Structure formats: structure tokens, C-alpha cells
Amino acid sequence: MSSTQGSEKQFTNPANYSFPHHRLNRIMRDSSKTPVVLVACGSFSPVTYLHLRMFEMARDYCRHNTDFEIVGGYLSPVSDQYVKPGLLSAEHRVKMCTLAAEDTSSWLMIDPWEAFQSYQRTAVVLDHFDYELNTVLGGVQTQDGKHRNVRVMLLAGSDLIGTMSEPGVWSHEDLDHILGRYGCFIIERAGTDIDQATDNLARWKHNIHIISQLIQNDVSSTKVRLFLRRGLSVRYLLPSAVVDYIEQNNLYVDEATIAEKERERESLTREPKKKVAA
Numbered sequence: 276m277s278s279t280q281g282s283e284k285q286f287t288n289p290a291n292y293s294f295p296h297h298r299l300n301r302i303m304r305d306s307s308k309t310p311v312v313l314v315a316c317g318s319f320s321p322v323t324y325l326h327l328r329m330f331e332m333a334r335d336y337c338r339h340n341t342d343f344e345i346v347g348g349y350l351s352p353v354s355d356q357y358v359k360p361g362l363l364s365a366e367h368r369v370k371m372c373t374l375a376a377e378d379t380s381s382w383l384m385i386d387p388w389e390a391f392q393s394y395q396r397t398a399v400v401l402d403h404f405d406y407e408l409n410t411v412l413g414g415v416q417t418q419d420g421k422h423r424n425v426r427v428m429l430l431a432g433s434d435l436i437g438t439m440s441e442p443g444v445w446s447h448e449d450l451d452h453i454l455g456r457y458g459c460f461i462i463e464r465a466g467t468d469i470d471q472a473t474d475n476l477a478r479w480k481h482n483i484h485i486i487s488q489l490i491q492n493d494v495s496s497t498k499v500r501l502f503l504r505r506g507l508s509v510r511y512l513l514p515s516a517v518v519d520y521i522e523q524n525n526l527y528v529d530e531a532t533i534a535e536k537e538r539e540r541e542s543l544t545r546e547p548k549k550k551v552a553a
């Protein structure tokens with residue numbers, strides 16, 4: 276059974292869900308172009324500057340190399356049911372992504388649809404975006420009021436695209452749906468050979484856009500979590516509102532470290548009195 280087309284399918288929404296579109300550019304700047312919405316699917320545990328930067332890189336790439344006009348960008352955090360080490364609750368991940376986008380961007384949005392329900396395959400997530408953008412919202416308009424359907428495209432790092440050639444991770448049908456119907460932008464990532472990662476995807480080559488990182492940046496959520504566990508600073512690797520949120524909620528710090536931090540805090544508040552007394 277092939278994945279259902281966005282315009283035909285009814286999607287089950289989480290409770291109290293509404294599709295965010297407050298930053299979507301509903302009127303195109305250049306009517307000769309194709310309107311595109313970028314969708315990055317991932318854990319975002321936690322979201323880093325690199326995740327946000329992927330969108331800026333893709334927008335620059337589109338301006339200079341394609342006839343696409345980016346009219347919006349979404350981060351879609353994966354469901355809690357996605358089994359992965361270090362995956363914090365959807366509640367925290369959506370909150371951190373929202374703080375990050377609000378704090379740093381004028382065009383990025385967070386869609387919590389995927390996060391607050393059972394696991395949804397990426398092909399289905401893209402269908403959901405297509406449905407919300409084109410069927411529910413009715414797409415966008417050109418300067419002279421003509422209707423245009425928005426093209427949804429996946430934005431991902433080369434490590435994720437590399438998994439598309441690993442047996443059993445993605446079905447052929449889903450790959451055909453994602454890369455054939457929608458298309459994607461791949462951000463080069465240190466440690467992944469981009470030619471190897473895309474070798475098996477040659478039949479969809481016309482829909483795969485590879486973007487080099489001109490300034491190498493290999494911040495990853497795994498490294499950020501490791502720093503936090505070791506009590507090292509992660510400031511300037513993530514938006515400051517996200518760092519503050521992590522600190523306030525003691526996130527990614529294991530039980531032993533929390534207890535140690537509490538002991539430290541207690542001893543710090545007691546220490547000056549002892550010194551004075553001595």
C-alpha cells in the first residue's frame with residue numbers, strides 16, 4: 276500500500292492540536308518561483324544551533340541555485356515512541372525547539388503534531404504537512420493573487436540520508452514517496468561520505484539537493500548531552516533560552532549528578548558562616 280497523498284488523507288491529530296502557520300509567508304515575493312516549505316524531522320534532544328543553521332543554509336542554497344522560494348520552515352520533533360538513547364520527553368523537546376525558534380528566528384516554526392502521538396513515519400509526516408498547507412490552508416498566493424500549491428521538502432543531515440541505504444530502516448515505497456514526490460535538501464555532515472550516502476538514491480537524484488557546509492560545524496545533540504552529564508558548559512552551542520531552560524529543569528543530568536549538585540549548593544550556602552566562625 277503506498278503512502279496516502281496529502282490532499283486525500285484524513286489525519287488523526289493530538290488533543291488540542293492546531294497547525295502552526297503564524298510565520299508562514301502567505302504571499303510570495305517572486306511569482307516566477309516555486310514556493311517551498313522545509314521540514315526537518317529529528318529528535319532535537321536538545322535542539323542545537325546547527326539544527327537551526329541547516330534552515331539558513333538551505334535558504335541560501337535555494338536563493339543562489341534553484342527557482343524555489345522558501346515560504347516557511349518547520350522543525351518536527353519525533354514522538355516519544357521513537358526508541359533512541361537520550362530522547363527526552365516530547366514536552367521538553369517541543370518546548371526547547373519553540374524557545375529556540377522564538378529566540379533566534381523570524382521564519383522558523385515548530386509543529387508538535389508528530390511529537391504528541393504514536394510514532395509516525397517520515398513519509399506520513401510530509402503528507403501531514405502537505406495536507407495542512409495545501410488542503411486546509413489552501414497554499415499561498417502570488418503577488419497578483421494567483422493560488423500556488425506549496426511544495427513540501429525534507430531537510431536533513433547526510434547521516435540521516437545515509438540511513439536510507441541501510442537495510443530495513445526505510446521501505447522502498449516510503450523512499451519513493453519522500454524523494455520522488457517531495458524531494459530533499461541534504462546538509463553535508465562530517466563523518467558521512469556524501470557520495471556513499473546517496474549512491475543508492477541515484478534514481479531520485481533530480482530531487483536531491485546536496486548542500487556543503489562552508490563553515491564546518493559538527494555540534495551534535497549527543498555531544499551536548501555528554502557535556503551536560505559531565506557538568507561542562509554548553510552555552511553558545513545552543514540558543515541561550517534553551518540553555519537556561521535545561522539548567523532550570525535539570526535536564527540531561529543523571530541522578531547522581533543532581534544529588535552532587537544539591538550537596539554542592541548546600542555546602543556553598545553553609546561555607547561562608549563556617550569561615551567567619553573560624
Ligand SMILES: Nc1ncnc2c1ncn2[C@@H]1O[C@H](COP(=O)(O)OP(=O)(O)OP(=O)(O)O)[C@@H](O)[C@H]1O
Binds near residue numbers: 316320432464493
Ligand atoms: N552537525 C550537523 N550537521 C549536519 N546535519 C545535522 C547536524 N546535526 C544534526 N543534523 C541533522 O539534523 C536532523 C535532526 O537531527 P537529530 O535531532 O537527530 O540531531 P543529532 O545532533 O544528530 O542527534 P543525536 O546526536 O542525538 O543523534 C538530522 O537530519 C541530522 O542529520
Ligand SMILES: NC(=O)c1ccc[n+]([C@@H]2O[C@H](COP(=O)(O)O)[C@@H](O)[C@H]2O)c1
Binds near residue numbers: 319353395398445
Ligand atoms: N522509515 C522512516 O520513516 C524513518 C526511518 C528512520 C528515521 N526516520 C526519521 O528520521 C528522524 C531521525 O532522527 P534521529 O537522527 O534523531 O534518529 C526521525 O524523525 C525519524 O522519525 C524515519
